Amino acid sequence: MCGIVGYIGHREAYPIILKGLKRLEYRGYDSAGIAIYDGNDIKLSKTKGKVADLEERLEKEISTNGTLGIGHTRWATHGVPNDVNSHPHYSNSGDLVIIHNGIIENYESLKKELIKRGYTFKSDTDTEVLVNLIEDVKKKENIKLGKAVQIALNQVVGAYAIAVFDKNKPNEIVVARLGSPLAIGVGKDEFFIASDASPFIEYTKNAIYLEDEEMAIVRRHKGVKIRKIKDDSLVAPYIQELQLNLEQIEKGGYDHFMLKEIYEQPRAILDTFRGRLLSNEGIIKMAGVEDNMKKFLNANRIVVVACGTSWHAGLVSEYIFENLARIPVEVEYASEFRYRNPVINENDVVIAISQSGETADTLAAIKLAKSKGAFVFGVCNVVGSSIARETHAGAYTHAGPEIGVASTKAFTTQITVLTLIALRLARAKGTLSSSDYRHHLIELELIPDKVKIALESDAYVKTIADIYKNAKNFLYLGRGYNFPVALEGALKLKEISYIHAEGYPAAEMKHGPIALIDENMPIVVIATKKGHYEKVVSNIQEIKSRSGKIIGIVTAGDEQVKNLADHVIEVPETIECLTPLLTTIPLQLLSYHIALMLGRNVDQPRNLAKAVTVE
Ligand code: M6R
Numbered sequence: 001m002c003g004i005v006g007y008i009g010h011r012e013a014y015p016i017i018l019k020g021l022k023r024l025e026y027r028g029y030d031s032a033g034i035a036i037y038d039g040n041d042i043k044l045s046k047t048k049g050k051v052a053d054l055e056e057r058l059e060k061e062i063s064t065n066g067t068l069g070i071g072h073t074r075w076a077t078h079g080v081p082n083d084v085n086s087h088p089h090y091s092n093s094g095d096l097v098i099i100h101n102g103i104i105e106n107y108e109s110l111k112k113e114l115i116k117r118g119y120t121f122k123s124d125t126d127t128e129v130l131v132n133l134i135e136d137v138k139k140k141e142n143i144k145l146g147k148a149v150q151i152a153l154n155q156v157v158g159a160y161a162i163a164v165f166d167k168n169k170p171n172e173i174v175v176a177r178l179g180s181p182l183a184i185g186v187g188k189d190e191f192f193i194a195s196d197a198s199p200f201i202e203y204t205k206n207a208i209y210l211e212d213e214e215m216a217i218v219r220r221h222k223g224v225k226i227r228k229i230k231d232d233s234l235v236a237p238y239i240q241e242l243q244l245n246l247e248q249i250e251k252g253g254y255d256h257f258m259l260k261e262i263y264e265q266p267r268a269i270l271d272t273f274r275g276r277l278l279s280n281e282g283i284i285k286m287a288g289v290e291d292n293m294k295k296f297l298n299a300n301r302i303v304v305v306a307c308g309t310s311w312h313a314g315l316v317s318e319y320i321f322e323n324l325a326r327i328p329v330e331v332e333y334a335s336e337f338r339y340r341n342p343v344i345n346e347n348d349v350v351i352a353i354s355q356s357g358e359t360a361d362t363l364a365a366i367k368l369a370k371s372k373g374a375f376v377f378g379v380c381n382v383v384g385s386s387i388a389r390e391t392h393a394g395a396y397t398h399a400g401p402e403i404g405v406a407s408t409k410a411f412t413t414q415i416t417v418l419t420l421i422a423l424r425l426a427r428a429k430g431t432l433s434s435s436d437y438r439h440h441l442i443e444l445e446l447i448p449d450k451v452k453i454a455l456e457s458d459a460y461v462k463t464i465a466d467i468y469k470n471a472k473n474f475l476y477l478g479r480g481y482n483f484p485v486a487l488e489g490a491l492k493l494k495e496i497s498y499i500h501a502e503g504y505p506a507a508e509m510k511h512g513p514i515a516l517i518d519e520n521m522p523i524v525v526i527a528t529k530k531g532h533y534e535k536v537v538s539n540i541q542e543i544k545s546r547s548g549k550i551i552g553i554v555t556a557g558d559e560q561v562k563n564l565a566d567h568v569i570e571v572p573e574t575i576e577c578l579t580p581l582l583t584t585i586p587l588q589l590l591s592y593h594i595a596l597m598l599g600r601n602v603d604q605p606r607n608l609a610k611a612v613t614v615e
Helices: 013-027 051-061 107-116 126-141 145-153 257-263 265-273 293-298 308-325 360-371 386-390 409-429 434-455 458-468 480-497 506-511 533-544 560-564 580-597
Strands: 003-008 031-037 042-048 068-074 096-104 158-166 172-178 183-186 191-194 206-209 214-219 223-228 301-306 329-333 348-354 375-380 393-396 473-478 500-505 522-527 549-555 567-571
Touching (some): 003 096, 003 214, 013 031, 013 051, 013 068, 031 051, 042 051, 068 096, 068 158, 096 126, 107 126, 126 145, 145 158, 145 172, 145 214, 172 191, 257 265, 257 580, 293 409, 301 308, 308 329, 308 348, 308 480, 348 360, 348 409, 360 386, 375 386, 375 409, 393 409, 409 434, 409 580, 434 567, 458 567, 458 580, 473 480, 480 522, 500 506, 506 533, 522 580, 533 560, 549 560, 549 580, 567 580
Parallel strands (some): 301 348, 348 375, 473 522, 549 567
Antiparallel strands (some): 003 068, 003 191, 096 158, 158 172, 172 214, 183 191, 183 206, 214 223
16 A cells, blocks of 8 residues: 645645655555645655655755645555656656556556557556556546546546646646545645545644545635546535544654554553443443344354454454354455355354455455345444445444554454454353353453553563574464464564564464474463463473473463473463453564564564555
8 A cells, every 4th residue: 555645725735745754654665755836847756765765855856835746655566666666657748747546457458558649658657557548538638637537537447546636737636536545634725635634633633535436626725526436426525523633643752653552552442442341331332233233143153354463353253252152253364255255145244354444355355245145344443444434334443543564452452342242242142141241341341451561561571572583483372362362473573573483373383383493493372371271381391392492471470381481471360361462462562672673664664564455
């Protein structure tokens, strides 16, 4: 995915766009660029690398006087990350300039046609094809930019959020979306365009979120006109008031977003059950579940679709739903599910989990499940995201913006929402007695404070990180509820430190991975008192007798594992189904510190982007 930003109004566009790009850099960071209309011409500067690299060039290359401009931060799809492939892209005449987030799937055939018509291309991107297609339509038909964009987009297959302007009409920016988000900030005599609201939150709290297949002409002084791309019908703009504030999208004194987000988890989990877990009344209330209770209760099974960390949260929920509510659960990689002709029908409930609500594979899996008649329930963090809109009903995690590419608070808040749902269903089905149910509510309510205690291990985890930072490989082992936590711990380490790591169910070790163990192999073993404790202790013995280095994640006060392991990190005691909310904390901290010690870019690890909007 990429980040796009634009401005038209009475202020200097350049600083607004530059700051906006920094805020959107989490969306992609292999190259960046800005185009400003300075009153006479377009000034464009772009470069491979981060927004900071662009900033250095900008001082020399860009006039700062213009009040109209667009900017882009890229995660490459078509064409390697280099200066030429960076956005914005000019049309052949140099009149039009465009930024684009998404993929034009039929760009090769469009390009061939344009080449036949005399167009030339500097870059390998699909975006340069699109801007020339728009120019071609505009010239052929002798029409205005807005109309040309509309006709061109009707020839395009793929996904896009675009912003384009014409230097001969410097009082408007044309924007459009299909499958990639686009928000328009509405100020007084000024408008902001961005992939999310973070670039304009300090200027206006009023925003319009374009729907798929909508385009808008954003005119200086005149406002926003929205149309459907397909049938040209006018759409009344719906201006919503944003709940976001500046503090939420800044680092707030932390060195990295990831660390801030790790430390935000007590608050985030509390926000997740605020207004839902009513402990005085002893009930859980979730509108999306209550309104669809029959669907849940009559379901033959729950099928979870998700990717990455969200898939790990789905795996935890398999244990939770099955144990508490006795509903069979299957957890699917969305990317496999969508191409597998899955057996699914109206008797299934599909739960789609996604922090961003934008993941292309998850979105496609939802559409497939819907087409087969299943009821689809979304668990998303980003309010108003594509997945939140595409699902029949859902529950937000309310974690607040997660900007670090490595998912942390999204994971624990997803588990929290899924636990609430499972408990509500368990109560409705009578699979938990009322005293067990109340006990679960009480224990859940204690989790934010217990996460705070788990975070106190930070300094000690840092010393462990220092000892093992140069290891070439790590193993993570867990059982039951904590098997997915082992997978998540390994993913966290891989993605930000680039150290190879594998997660396994502890008992599987004997079926292969045990061959890897020697004195150079650190093995993180989740061995909390509840759930298969003795079995995991046996696994630890097996590792020890092969000289592996054991880092145990244990319940506070545990002596048995302490005597066996090289290091133990304690987490507070809780009921078994809630242990993942605590055991995951030291694993997040361990990967953070190792990555930092290795000099990695923790918030923007190589090759990754925050949401994967391409398959
Ligand atoms: O936004 P989503 O939850 O749908 O994203 C899914 C994965 O791309 C995401 O969890 C990814 O694995 C993270 N980088 C993990 O930290």
